Amino acid sequence: MTDIKRLATTDADFQRQLDALLAWDSVSDDRVQTTVAAIIRDIRARGDAALLEFTTRFDRWTPATAADLELPRARLEQAWHTIPAAQRDALALAAERIRRYAERQTLESWSYREADGTLLGQQVTPLDRAGLYVPGGKAAYPSSVLMNAIPAKVAGVGELVMVVPTPDGELNALVLAAAHIAGVDRAFAIGGAQAVAALAYGTATVPPVDKIVGPGNIYVATAKRAVYGQVGIDMIAGPSEILVICDGATDPDWIAMDLFSQAEHDEDAQAILVSWDGDFLTQVAASIARLLPTLERRAIAEVALRERGALIQVRDLDEALTVANHIAPEHLELSIADPEAVVTRLRHAGAIFMGRYTAEALGDYCAGPNHVLPTSRTARFSSPLGVYDFQKRSSLIMASSAGAAELAKTASVLARGEGLTAHARSAEYRGAGA
Structure with missing residues (x-):
């Protein structure tokens, strides 16, 4: 049985324990910052030549020329036609649902005239060019391509430029297919801090963008922070998080697997269950112990649950909501009988999954709302990625x-x-x- 912390709001030092559990320092160390700063300087000074050298060094393949870094749109379309039909259908359905949701977010220009004829208003325009960073390596994230690219296209972004690392020169067909159906305009086989620098400042081959979105490792996150101001960025994301509030009437195996769904991301991910039913917490702990060995990514999930997971007993639903608002989680499952009656009392959460049948995983892939969400308690002041992140507002005064x-x-x-x-x-x- 994995060790997962058991806390209670009646504990004398509960708040201290909770804050220690939530603490996460997303700031990279001096070594990472020094490395990233040197990469950015080199890209700014030498452009494509530095980009080629970093690709050889970090991705372990050597393009003949900088032009070889670009993936033609025909290559994206080819990937679309070569992946299995079931994957094409899944990508198409997910893309359509994400697009329909995004279309409701579009901001509109407006104006009004005062009695003396003065006109005041707001003009909404899309970004000219946006950059999308897609993680590469062992894992592939076609869902992230859809979630980042489709809102940009709905917003009317003039050109969407995707970068994706290709370790050992290997391309992921599912990622390329997702880029095709999402409408990516240009794609480059580059990654890391060097890709972020190329998008921010431009090279002879890679065009400079106005905003960079998309997740990445600590070097990518550090580079995004460093170039902010030269370009816009979406956010600096921390580890994945899930908080489940349950009244004890949902199948404990379902809840255990929901906790696993985030714990399997990486060892720093956070999975927390809150309930006023102590017996239910015990049942979920038993489900965790029984189901954990069945996970393909057991080793990762086990560390995450042990280091940053928790089962928290509260006095009642009111206290559960208070705890949730303090945690301000990325994903919040409201697994209770009548979630609509209380959802407006949840002030801080990236996404709220309501009811017993709404697994967080549905939101990751195909429900419609964006899965790029604020983490590390930043939901107190941040929102999910959306069409509005790719639009600007200009005030009108006449x-x-x-x-x-x-x-x-x-x-x-x-x-x-x-x-x-x-x-x-x-x-x-x-x-x-x-």
Whole structure:
């Protein structure tokens, strides 16, 4: 039986124990930051030449020229036609559901006129070019391609550029097929901090983008943090998280497997169950012990559950919601009889999965809402990735003659109060000429 912490809100030091469990330092160490800074400098200074050298060094294959780093769109389409039909159908259905959901998020331009004819409003425009980082190596994430690319295309992004590392020169057909159906415009076989730097600053071969989205390892995350300001980024993501609130009436095997679904991501993932039914917590612990040996990724899940997992007993549903709002999890399962009655009381969560039949895994792949979510308690102030992340807003102001005269009075008083007399006179000139 794996060791998983058992906590209770009645414990004298519960809050300390909980905060220690939640603590996660996403900031990379000095060695990683130094390495990433050197890579970024080299890409900025030498462009494609440095990109080729880093590809040879880190991905263990040597392109003949920088042009060989680009994957033609025909190669993406070829992958689509060569994967098994069942995978094509799954990608197509997931893509359609993600697209339908994303289409409801689109921001619209608006304006209104005041009585004197002054126009005020907001103009919404898409980004010109966005970059999508897709992790490579042992694992492949076609679902992440769909989740990041489709909202960008729905937003109207002019060009979507994908980068994906190819260790030993091996390409993942499922990732390329996902890029095809999601509408990726250009794709490059590059990864790591060097790919992030290339997207941020551009090289002769890789075009510079306006925003970089998508997950990656600590070097990728550190590079995204370093180039922020030159370009926008989606977020700095920490390990995967799941918090389940259960009233004790859901099959304990289901709940155990839901906890595993995040614990199997990596050893730093977090899986927490909260319930006011102590016997149910014991049942889930037994399910964990029995089912854990059946997992293909048992070794990873076992470490995650032991180091960062917990079964928490609370007094009642009200206290469970209080604990959940403090944790502010990436994924929150509300596995109770009437989730709709209480969901509005959950203020901080990346995604909320309501009811006994809504496994978090459905959201990872095909439910529709985005699976790129805030982690490490950042759901207190952050939101899931969406169409709005690929759109910008510009304010519209068009003063009428009468409006300029009236607004100039207020602007002049405030500007002179701040000691900015040129501001004041600029407004006054318009007011006097009205």
